[in-house]
Amino acid sequence: MKNFKENNDKNYDFVLKQKVVEALIFSSSDPVPYNELLKRIIDKNILNKILSNLEKKYLSSGINLYVINDTYAFRTSLDVSEFLNIEKIVPKPLSRAATETLAIIAYHQPITRSEIENIRGVSLSRGTLDVLLELQWIQPGYRKSTPGNPLTWKTTNLFLDYFNLKNIRDLPGIEDLKNSGLLDKNKVIFNDQSEDEI
Amino acid sequence: MKNFKENNDKNYDFVLKQKVVEALIFSSSDPVPYNELLKRIIDKNILNKILSNLEKKYLSSGINLYVINDTYAFRTSLDVSEFLNIEKIVPKPLSRAATETLAIIAYHQPITRSEIENIRGVSLSRGTLDVLLELQWIQPGYRKSTPGNPLTWKTTNLFLDYFNLKNIRDLPGIEDLKNSGLLDKNKVIFNDQSEDEI
Amino acid sequence: MLKLSSKKNDILSLSLDGFEGPIDLLLNLARDHKIDLTKLSILKLAEQYLEFLDHFIKKDIDIAAEYLVMGAWLAFLKSKLLLPDETEDMSVTSEEISELLEFKLKRLEGMQKVSKLLFKRYKLGTHFFKRGNPEIFGIYKKNQYNSSLYDLIKTYGQIITFNNNKSITIADTQLYSVEYALNTLKSFFKHSKDWRDLLDFIPNNLINKLERKSALASHFVASLELVKEGSLQLRQDSFNDNVLLHSK
Numbered sequence: 001m002k003n004f005k006e007n008n009d010k011n012y013d014f015v016l017k018q019k020v021v022e023a024l025i026f027s028s029s030d031p032v033p034y035n036e037l038l039k040r041i042i043d044k045n046i047l048n049k050i051l052s053n054l055e056k057k058y059l060s061s062g063i064n065l066y067v068i069n070d071t072y073a074f075r076t077s078l079d080v081s082e083f084l085n086i087e088k089i090v091p092k093p094l095s096r097a098a099t100e101t102l103a104i105i106a107y108h109q110p111i112t113r114s115e116i117e118n119i120r121g122v123s124l125s126r127g128t129l130d131v132l133l134e135l136q137w138i139q140p141g142y143r144k145s146t147p148g149n150p151l152t153w154k155t156t157n158l159f160l161d162y163f164n165l166k167n168i169r170d171l172p173g174i175e176d177l178k179n180s181g182l183l184d185k186n187k188v189i190f191n192d193q194s195e196d197e198i
Numbered sequence: 199m200k201n202f203k204e205n206n207d208k209n210y211d212f213v214l215k216q217k218v219v220e221a222l223i224f225s226s227s228d229p230v231p232y233n234e235l236l237k238r239i240i241d242k243n244i245l246n247k248i249l250s251n252l253e254k255k256y257l258s259s260g261i262n263l264y265v266i267n268d269t270y271a272f273r274t275s276l277d278v279s280e281f282l283n284i285e286k287i288v289p290k291p292l293s294r295a296a297t298e299t300l301a302i303i304a305y306h307q308p309i310t311r312s313e314i315e316n317i318r319g320v321s322l323s324r325g326t327l328d329v330l331l332e333l334q335w336i337q338p339g340y341r342k343s344t345p346g347n348p349l350t351w352k353t354t355n356l357f358l359d360y361f362n363l364k365n366i367r368d369l370p371g372i373e374d375l376k377n378s379g380l381l382d383k384n385k386v387i388f389n390d391q392s393e394d395e396i
Numbered sequence: 397m398l399k400l401s402s403k404k405n406d407i408l409s410l411s412l413d414g415f416e417g418p419i420d421l422l423l424n425l426a427r428d429h430k431i432d433l434t435k436l437s438i439l440k441l442a443e444q445y446l447e448f449l450d451h452f453i454k455k456d457i458d459i460a461a462e463y464l465v466m467g468a469w470l471a472f473l474k475s476k477l478l479l480p481d482e483t484e485d486m487s488v489t490s491e492e493i494s495e496l497l498e499f500k501l502k503r504l505e506g507m508q509k510v511s512k513l514l515f516k517r518y519k520l521g522t523h524f525f526k527r528g529n530p531e532i533f534g535i536y537k538k539n540q541y542n543s544s545l546y547d548l549i550k551t552y553g554q555i556i557t558f559n560n561n562k563s564i565t566i567a568d569t570q571l572y573s574v575e576y577a578l579n580t581l582k583s584f585f586k587h588s589k590d591w592r593d594l595l596d597f598i599p600n601n602l603i604n605k606l607e608r609k610s611a612l613a614s615h616f617v618a619s620l621e622l623v624k625e626g627s628l629q630l631r632q633d634s635f636n637d638n639v640l641l642h643s644k
Binding site for chain 1: 213214216217218219220221222224225238258259260261272274275277278279281282362363364365367368369370371374
């Protein structure tokens with residue numbers, strides 16, 4: 001009898017915890033980091049079980065649970081996107097320089113400013129990185145240990161969220177680019193002395 | 199056979215409509231009026247069925263479907279809300295003074311109060327450091343060995359955490375700021391060199 | 397040297413028409429030649445590019461500056477091709493150079509392609525949506541401020557800019573005053589009864605565009621002033637003709 005009750009308590013406890021996680025992710029408009037959730041649930045095994053339960057639960061709903069790197073977010077399902085003509089925020093189109101720079105950062109990250117310029121063959125005009133920073137799509141990575149310690153740039157989770165990507169391995173066409181060696185960072189064009197000045 | 203297929207189509211259609219209603223309520227910033235939903239679904243019977251389905255579906259979830267005066271909204275379930283001590287906090291930007299002070303501490307730490315005032319050219323009001331202290335973004339550093347032994351301030355790990363930096367060194371440097379367009383060049387009034395557009 | 401002169405203007409106008417970056421220019425040049433990138437004559441391409449750049453430097457140094465990254469690299473390639481390296485270990489064969497250029501162009505093309513692919517994806521706020529009415533829990537108490545890293549570094553940038561700009565430099569200028577122009581015109585027409593072109597009064601030792609423009613403007617204003625006084629006549633035969641002055 002006691003055992004039964006304990007079991008029941010355990011189950012009740014699990015259900016409550018699942019509800020808490022569900023409510024935490026659901027109530028936030030930005031992706032919630034795994035670590036934030038873990039602060040509530042403490043036990044990794046339980047949290048993992050809850051997250052996989054929730055993913056399944058919402059699989060065939062109008063809302064799905066998205067995993068973006070190690071963050072979690074509910075987003076409306078892509079199945080219904082054409083039926084949801086609600087107030088869409090029409091984003092101001094980015095300049096070509098900005099979209100290309102974004103792609104270069106996304107596919108080559110972490111990457112320094114001079115490496116970006118090297119790839120585009122143009123010096124980065126003022127304001128290009130600025131726009132991407134303001135959108136919170138890029139953030140500083142570490143500093144390289146080459147002379148001058150140039151800063152590297154990388155993409156953020158908000159970038160992944162915006163483009164419906166799970167992680168950067170999910171970037172369109174990245175496999176092809178990799179296989180054809182075009183993302184080979186070691187293939188730095190020779191004699192680029194200017195490479196590492198900031 | 200034909201009947202069966204039709205039935206299946208009907209069922210598919212119903213499921214899709216339910217997903218649409220679910221997604222609409224989820225993504226709307228205000229509770230959605232019944233009439234708004236009816237515009238999408240047309241058939242009252244179907245809409246009523248969908249709404250009652252959704253209500254049931256979310257009854258034992260961390261989120262419930264609430265009906266308030268003929269409008270529909272998802273809200274965190276009361277079971278868990280006490281658990282999450284919900285407070286409606288409207289996020290607001292830090293005050294200008296606090297942001298400036300934080301930026302100066304971040305870039306110049308460890309730095310004394312009078313040094314901060316020196317850079318900003320304004321005296322620090324009482325509340326400014328308090329706000330940053332309360333957020334646990336700054337902490338006292340050592341005391342300087344200059345006369346009066348003034349206390350220095352530095353940023354905390356929570357600060358790094360919040361701004362998603364691994365290391366304080368990863369803040370973009372002056373050169374990076376310049377290059378990304380965040381620093382304007384020295385302004386020169388009426389410069390002959392800028393004559394081209396005149 | 398090259399049959400580029402007739403095409404030069406095309407390229408230039410293209411580059412002004414939302415045509416951005418030497419990548420496109422290089423790719424376009426390569427395509428124009430209908431040459432497989434692998435069989436491309438780098439020397440020719442480099443020369444065309446550099447000639448284009450040269451032309452641009454004269455025209456608009458700001459645009460040309462953007463193109464210099466690729467320009468410098470191509471100039472380097474060209475020198476490698478023209479002057480065989482004397483130090484053995486440093487020498488680079490022309491095949492290696494071809495390969496590198498090909499790699500560079502392909503990579504650029506690849507990046508342009510994927511940037512388009514990226515923006516063709518389903519996008520948040522357009523095709524799928526986040527919670528419209530988020531609730532914020534006590535757990536996020538530290539998030540009661542929504543400052544971003546961008547706010548922080550932008551603010552710092554502004555502080556630095558402000559501190560650097562505490563002193564405002566007012567540059568020396570040599571602008572022509574209307575009084576000066578009035579005196580010149582008056583003293584000239586005291587002795588002359590001929591029609592004279594307004595442009596004749598602009599000192600021809602002015603190299604600076606701004607100074608020239610200010611001289612022109614003040615002389616024109618001064619001549620209007622004299623017409624009003626009734627001591628001068630102005631004439632312009634048709635819209636694009638020069639303005640002629642004559643004493644009354």
